[in-house]
Amino acid sequence: MTPRCCALTVLTCLSLISPLSFAATGTGGAAPAKTHNYPTEGRVEYVLGCMDDNGHDFANVYKCSCAIDKIAQVLTYDDYVEQSTFSKYATLGGEGGAEFRVDRAKAQTKKYRDLQKDAYKACGIQQKSAAK
Template sequence: MTSPCRALLVLACCVLAVAPAVSPAQNAAQGHDYPTQGRVEYVLGCMDDNGHDFANVYKCSCAIDHIAAALPYDDFVEQSTFAKYATLGGEGGAEFRVDRARAQSKKFLTLQSEAYKVCGVSKTAAAAAPANK
């Protein structure tokens, strides 16, 4: 990640850390409460997949906000884990290929696709092309 993007992400995390607490009624209107670390990890992963340009900080943040509005954090962790490891081969990946895992993975990928569409996240040429190093 480039230094300006990293600095911006650190600044955003600091702002989130010192933001005033919201009442339960306000929190319900904003969606489910996700830990800052979970949001940051999602944004970084989203940027890894879609490009480390400045606009993707906002687009990927929008995507996790959209997901958080629809899905409790524990469900997010479960569904995103199943989606991440759905293609894991061998005996170790068998747990991620059962019907329940496939259903959870599909739910998450559908929600994430919707969030990407709403927030304008799209694969960039740099993120889609393999690195020639």
């Protein structure tokens, strides 16, 4: 399956999740939980990355979608991009990685990894190994 095909499949699945989840919760007229508006592309990139790390089975589409929803409840999209970038490049070596090893970057990395760990736990994702 090509990456484009996978992305289209995930987009299709993501469009189905909200109505199905809403119907399953039985919340009817209850106000939805506060969440920040993330662009679809950002959510899809997260889900695909999460599935790369945790397996490409169909259940992980839902679990990884759940995780980004949990993160979106806490962080604005700009904060998410900043923290996830710091986390992704925290182990980048050499002079180019120096920006990602300053105290502020380390604090942002820790916040993001803690938030992601909590989201994984809440959504039933078994984290294979913790990144240091």
